[in-house]
Amino acid sequence: MAKRVALSACLAGRNCRYNGELKANPEVIEKLEKSGCEIVLFCPEESCFGTPREAMDLVITDEGVKALTKFSKEDRSAPIAEYAAKFFDENPEIDLFVGKARSPSCGVSTALLYDEGGNLISEREAGIMAAEAKARNIEAVDDEDLSDSVLR
Numbered sequence: 001m002a003k004r005v006a007l008s009a010c011l012a013g014r015n016c017r018y019n020g021e022l023k024a025n026p027e028v029i030e031k032l033e034k035s036g037c038e039i040v041l042f043c044p045e046e047s048c049f050g051t052p053r054e055a056m057d058l059v060i061t062d063e064g065v066k067a068l069t070k071f072s073k074e075d076r077s078a079p080i081a082e083y084a085a086k087f088f089d090e091n092p093e094i095d096l097f098v099g100k101a102r103s104p105s106c107g108v109s110t111a112l113l114y115d116e117g118g119n120l121i122s123e124r125e126a127g128i129m130a131a132e133a134k135a136r137n138i139e140a141v142d143d144e145d146l147s148d149s150v151l152r
């Protein structure tokens with residue numbers, strides 16, 4: 001049976017990135033469409049903060065990993081986590097999560113993590129929404145790692 005796939009909306013061509021630029025991934029869309037997947041789009045950051053918005057980073061703090069805006073250092077973790085929980089509660093039949101690589105919200109195993117001094121300490125983290133997918137045992141991959149075998 002074809003999979004139901006949750007997909008970062010920017011990959012499908014929605015201009016929901018922080019700066020409004022397009023970042024579509026036509027190869028991923030082609031693969032999903034060829035395999036007959038049902039696609040459910042999501043964008044936690046646009047839903048919570050609109051577009052354009054200040055970019056954010058994952059930062060390790062005394063209170064754990066937080067999503068902080070790049071310059072004003074506003075903690076945006078909670079709204080994104082709430083969006084993610086609501087999305088998966090409302091879409092319990094999702095089989096596969098495909099997130100935009102390196103996004104602090106959607107990156108599955110490629111999100112960048114900084115310390116509070118701005119030093120890069122990891123390039124292998126999960127963004128906040130991807131972490132919620134993993135916590136629910138939903139199979140999850142970065143867009144650039146989507147292979148045909150994952151779609152079978």
Ligand code: SF4
Nearest residue numbers: 008010043100103106
């Ligand atoms: S990576 Fe995620 S949060 Fe960022 S624009 Fe794409 S869907 Fe939205």
